[in-house]
Amino acid sequence: MATLLYSLGRAAFRRRGRFLAVWLLLLALAGGGLAAYGSHLDSEATIPGSQSQAGIDVLEKSLPASTGVTAQLVFVAPEGKTVQDAAYRQAIERTVAAAAKAPQVETAVDPFKSNKISEDKRTALAQVLYPIKRDALEDSSVTALEDLAAEARKSGLEAEVGGTIYSTAGLEPGIGEVIGLAVAIVVLVITFGSLLSAGLPLLTALIGLAVGLIGLMLISNVATISSTAPSLALMVGLAVGIDYALLILSRHRAQLAAGMAAEESAARATAPAGSAVVYAGLTVIIALAGLSVVGIPFLTVMGLAAAGTVLMAVAVAITLLPALLGFAGERVRPKVGSRASRRERASSGEGRTGGERWARLVTRRPLATVLIVVLGLGAVAVPTTQLTLAMPDNGTASPDSTQRKAYDQISEAFGPGNNGRLLVLVQKATGDPRPAAKQVEAELKGLNLPDILSVQEPQVGNDGRTAILTVVPKEGPRDEETVRLVRDIRDETPQGGAEADARILVTGSTAAAIDVSDRLSDSLLPFIGVVVGLALVLLLLVFRSIVVPVKAALGFLLSVGAAFGAAVAVFQWGWLAELIGVETTGPVFSFMPIVLIAVLFGLAMDYEVFLVARMREHFVHTGNHEEAVIAGSRHASRVVTAAALIMFSVFASFVTAEDLTLKPIAFGLAVGIVVDAFLVRMTLVPALLMLVGRGAWWLPRWLDRMLPDLDIEGAKLNRPQPVAHGALDEERMAPRV
Known part of the structure; x- marks a missing residue:
């Protein structure tokens, strides 16, 4: 693998114009296709094989109105008055009559004819029926109904709009996402000390993400793509896209600081670091594609869509980035004597880094480190035992929204069950x-x-x-x-x-939500078995070790436990809820556990590969296990730290989104990333490996003979000859296109 990627990196560096042209052509074709054909996202979620879905399929033919989207107009008279008072009744009847003529409406039921009046006569409930699915409902139709409610308020009534016309899914980017991206840029600038170097990972990530997301939108014209799929794809694709490019670029700059020629460095950075990117990306793809095990098309599409953007992130990292390094040439080489140069040379072994000092600290008494981390994360995971799940509805919307007000008014006047028939x-x-x-x-x-x-x-x-x-x-x-x-x-x-x-x-919708939760609960263990099993096999192939994959999986359990515990504390118990904009506490979104496990497992294995690959590489070249653990931490700590901070900022930015399906997932991922990167991978892993000793790399001989040699460490590559710092004039010439 390393040899193949070495050749690919060299070819991209030398033929950088062609490689860049191919990616720009892909972007242009995708953009042109989107402009020509648009997209068609679907907000409907089906549960094949469930009783509720079987019933919905029958009703779509025999009683289609019962499966269409509905709206509720709720009217509340002031204290001491009733909706049957002449002025209020006229206002309600006038509003309902106008609603019957509103866009896309089939019929509006007068509450006085259907006797939907509360016992105290203060509240009236009118049903508005649409003979269409939610994804066919125009936003302007919802706005028209809200305008009618606003007009009714002029008569002195409280008037709110509720019902299934309001979707609980879909991403609307806001200021939080912009802040997250800005934080990622700051982290990159601090990491590299150069605006050019900081811009390269961001540029490649955005190009890969754009191609992936636009491609997803185009596919929605010929296949069913859920409206939440782009949300997860955007969140995951942006995070890994920056991180994968960061890993390769960091290796390249460290080699440049050591005096290596730019072309050779780009090729060699794409070899072992690119191998780590490929296998790290595969673990994420396996985890996301594993969502298809659940058997819910909505979830399968989410996983495959996000997996597609991860694939694009890997592709741009090993093809477009080396090409851009060719254009950058000597401009990304840290200046001799600069702080960036000293830092890069230190990470290559010339001096101590903060990562090395930390590794020596946590491995000084490895057993104590292991116990402290395990017990501490175990305590954080305790709230997980109280985790309850449910599908979001209008009762989980913002208290200031019209749909939430309507939900509460119906519950108070007619009983909460009228919101879930x-x-x-x-x-x-x-x-x-x-x-x-x-x-x-x-x-x-x-x-x-x-x-x-x-x-x-x-x-x-x-x-x-x-x-x-x-x-x-x-x-x-x-x-x-x-x-x-x-x-x-x-x-x-x-x-x-x-x-x-x-x-x-x-x-009905309530029974369908219950069936979804049951299906997810029943599928959780098989899903974990399939995903973790496949990932462990991949890690076994990469590291040729029994201990490393098992340790990686056990460390992940600590991370996901802490993420779940934090989510329960915030979204169910209300701890710090106002700080992150959680206005309603209660059961967590049913899809949250399985999606969080899929994404966090893949990203946790990213850090495992980033860190342990450098340890394995050092061990293969020197045979010294103890020094390999320290050297791996020295080489990878800065990359893992920057990657974790970038991922944290991206995920944390999505916590500010109003998407009720995405907020708890983003929060859990943000917490899980911090825990996994800093406590599990950079603290627990070195301590455990030091505790196990050379046995960490043990593999039965019979199994060793059976497994293919992937050569992620680049052992088959010849040692490069560095160039002297004073002999770089030719390299500093303007790069050729």
């Missing part, structure tokens, strides 16, 4: 479904389930053999009582359905 579908093979639906209705009422508020009259579908019963729970859609109710109905109604010769399905 259940649909019990009764389907006959042939004949009128109403007798069977009545039988199921009677059975539900006869069960006396304490979590049912009411069961409404059956509604017959247009196929003549399907009916639905609307069950209103007592509690909200994210409460455990509602989850238990869904399971109780599913357990109790099949017998009644068999007696009535009918198929019974519990469906």
Whole structure:
């Protein structure tokens, strides 16, 4: 691998104009395609094989209005007044009539005709139905409804808009992302002491990210791409894109500081450092692609989309970056005697660095270091035992938003269960479904389930053999009582359905959210097994060691435990919640654990490869294990520190986003990155390796003979001959294109 990448790096340096032209052409073609065809992101999430999805599929044919997007207009009269007062009633009827004529609306139900008036007569609830899916709803249609509510407020009523017209997913970049990018630039400038050197990783990362994201948008025209997929792809792709280029560029500058010729240095930096990038990228791709194990298309697309941007990050790092180094030529070489030069030469072994001093400190008493880190992170992970999961809804929106106000008003006036109704579908093979639906209705009422508020009259579908019963729970859609109710109905109604010769399905958005959470819980262990297993095999091939992959996985468990513990403390318990803009505490987004595990595992293995690859390289060349641990820390500590700070700033910036699906994931990743980089990889790993001794590199002979030699350390490359600092005139000539 190192030999192949050496040739690739040299070719890119020499033919830099061609390599740059290819990437610019890809960017232009992608941009032109997007301008010509646009994109079509889908906000619908399906759960194949689930009871709720089976019910939704039936309803889309027999009662399509029940699966379309809905809005709720909530009207509240002032204290001491009622909505039936003449002035308020006229305002409500006028608003509902106007809503029926609003864009894309099929019908608006007058609350006085449907009797959706609260017991105290102060609140009225009007349903507005759209015969379309959420992704087909225009933003202007939502705005039109909000304008009608604003007009109703002029009469003295409180008027808010709620319902499924509001999506809980989707990224709207804001000032936080700009700040995160600015922090990344500052870290790069401090790391290299040069604006040019700092700009190269950023430039390559942005080009790779742009090609990946625009390509994703184009694919959305021929394949279903969820609206949240670009969010995760952007967050992960930007972070790894900068980090991978940083690793190679740091190696290149260290070699330049030692006197190596620019072309030779670019090739040699692309060899071992590029190998580390390739294998680190593969671990991230494996982890993200492993999300397909769950069997939820929405999640599969998120993982594959992010994996695609990681692939682009690897590609630009090993092809475009060496080409840009060719254009930069001698301008990225640290000046002799400068602070940057001393720092680069120190990281190459000429003097001590902060990373080396830290490594010697934590390996002086390795057992004590291991115990302190393990016990400390174990304590941080304790809140994980209280982790509860649920899908986001309007009840998790900002308290100042109209959808959250509507949600709270409905809960107070009609009961929280009215925000999460259940649909019990009764389907006959042939004949009128109403007798069977009545039988199921009677059975539900006869069960006396304490979590049912009411069961409404059956509604017959247009196929003549399907009916639905609307069950209103007592509690909200994210409460455990509602989850238990869904399971109780599913357990109790099949017998009644068999007696009535009918198929019974519990469906609707609330049941679908519960099915998603159950599917995620059931898939978590198989997912971890597949992803960790494949990654361990890859690390076994890379490092030819049993201990290193196992240690890497165990260290990851400490990092993810700490990330989960911090997420529970903030998003459920409310610790420091206001500081990061968490206005509503409660269950964590159901997708958070599995997505966080996938991304954090891949990135944790990045640091493992960055750090241990330098240790392995030193050990292969010298055979001295103790010195290899110290040397690896000396070489990689600055890169790992800068990479971790950059990733932290990128992920932390997304915590400020309003996307409820992304905020806890970004927060968990930010915490996990800091813990994994500084406590696990740079502290625990050197201590453990020193504690294990040369056994860290042990591999059974029979297995050693079976495994291919990937040569990540570049052992097959000849030792380079450095050039004297006074003989660099030719290298300092203007670079040729």
